[in-house]
Amino acid sequence: MVTDKPSLDTVWQWLDALPDPEIPAISLTDLGIIRDLRWSGDTLEVTVTPTYSGCPATQVIAMDIETALNDRGIETLEIKTQLSPAWTTDWLTERGRARLADYGIAPPQPAGGPSACPLCKSSNVERISQFGSTPCKAQWRCTDCLEPFDYFKCI
Amino acid sequence: MSDPLFEFLCRMGDNALVLGHRVSEWCGVAPALEEDIALANTALDLVGQATLWLDLAAEVEGAGRDADALAFRRDVWDFRNLLLVEQPNGDFGQTMMRQFLFDAWHRAYLAALTDSSDTRIAAIAEKSLKEVTYHLDRSAETVIGLGDGTEESHRRMQTALDRLFPFVGEMFVTDEVDAAMITACIAPDPRSLRAGFDSYLAEVLAEAKLIQPSGDFSHKGGKSGARHSEHLGHMLTQMQWLQRAYPDATW
Known part of the structure; x- marks a missing residue:
């Protein structure tokens, strides 16, 4: 048992270090899917919202959170799934967007397409497909350097 | 008739489940790699939505x-999906025409459900709507591209429309x-x-x-369950094979 409950700020910091299982360049907090943390007695309640309803990473994410917090000494925790308000890419942090771009994934843009090729920075890009290697991405191509790249869809 | 709310939730879940399974049949055999990925992603979204609806139905x-019991332990007469979604894939054009007709209805229906008096239903609709908007963008674009494409693609799309329109x-x-x-303000009147x-x-x-x-x-x-087409039973023998052969199997 934890004798002194860690502060919620401390727990947020721990979760900050947890990578997304499919895009390990960004953390779960960068992704904006952890919506709330609170203590209910000795139970830590973690509210998580799924990115896409069929995303297979959702279960892995819940397991990763549980394992990480158990390792820090939190033994009783409850992971709550919240559907509404539905996850939006507006919840990606600025740090998350920068990390995606560094990793070679163009971050989401309200215009519906990437602003530039993440590799050569050219703005001459074209869409290959609305769907990509994971539910959250689409496939685009740079018409200057000719490299295909992932674009994080704006939803 | 059993509880109408349960029936309604099964209809929503079964539409997504049956179409999701149909679309997943393309995995690995679609005409181009990008299409294969797009179809698999569409199927994944639909199966995810089916899980949300059927879990609520079971609750x-x-x-x-639970959702798994409803998906894998019911036989054909207990399914409540529209006849359209159980129709076989046919060629790629027929699959995309079926998708387009369904997506256009699905998007409008989900948009109306976001105002449901049942907040659980409104939440699932809100989540699904974002995904289905993407599905419709793609299926409408593909129907236009193939319809106004080559002589052969046009002919195939017209044949697909003629075949599927009666559904x-x-x-x-x-x-x-x-x-x-409608009376409980849970869902809109489909006629509207x-x-x-x-x-x-x-x-x-x-x-x-x-x-x-x-x-x-x-x-x-289909949605009343009175008379499914012969295709659904055949599909279920594939989809439910494991639970039929090894009930309660876990791994």
Whole structure:
């Protein structure tokens, strides 16, 4: 048992270090899917919202959170799934967007397409497909350097 | 009739489940790699949505079942999906025409459900709507691209439309389950969505240079469960094979 409950700020910091299982360049907090943390007695309640309803990473994410917090000494925790308000890419942090771009994934843009090729920075890009290697991405191509790249869809 | 709310949730879940399974049949054999990925992603979204609807159905039923039990332990007569979604894939054009007709209805229906008096239903609709908007963008674009494409792609898309159009009417039929949902402000009257669907359909078909078949004959019996087409039973023998052969299998 934890004798002194860690502060919620401390727990947020721990979760900050947890990578997304499919895009390990960004953390779960960068992704904006952890919506709330609170203590209910000795139970830590973690509210998580799924990115896409069929995303297979959702279960892995819940397991990763549980394992990480158990390792820090939190033994009783409850992971709550919240559907509404539905996850939006507006919840990606600025740090998350920068990390995606560094990793070679163009971050989401309200215009519906990437602003530039993440590799050569050219703005001459074209869409290959609305769907990509994971539910959250689409496939685009740079018409200057000719490299295909992932674009994080704006939803 | 069993609890109308349970029936309604099974209809939503079964539409997503059956179409999701149908679309997943393309995995690995689609005409191009990008299409293969797009179809698999669409199937994944639909199966995810089916899980949300059927889990809620099981909760409402309160008989100790869950989404898996409803998906894998019911036989054909207990399914409540529209006849359209159980129709075989046919060629790629037929698959995309089926997707387009369903997506156009699904998007409008989900948009209306976001105002449901049942907040659990509104939440699932809000989540699904974002995904289905993407599905419709793609299926409408593909119908236009292939309809207004080569002579062969045009012919195939017209054949697909002629074949599938008689399944459109069932999406707008209102029965006693719908009536109960309308009274409780849980779901909209399907008939109220017809005019919007028709004008959108006309717009896309005009751009695709396809001719909407005349006549208003419609096959019915899927959403009520009265009469499924022979195809659903065959599909379930594949989808439910594991649970039929090894009940309660876990790994």
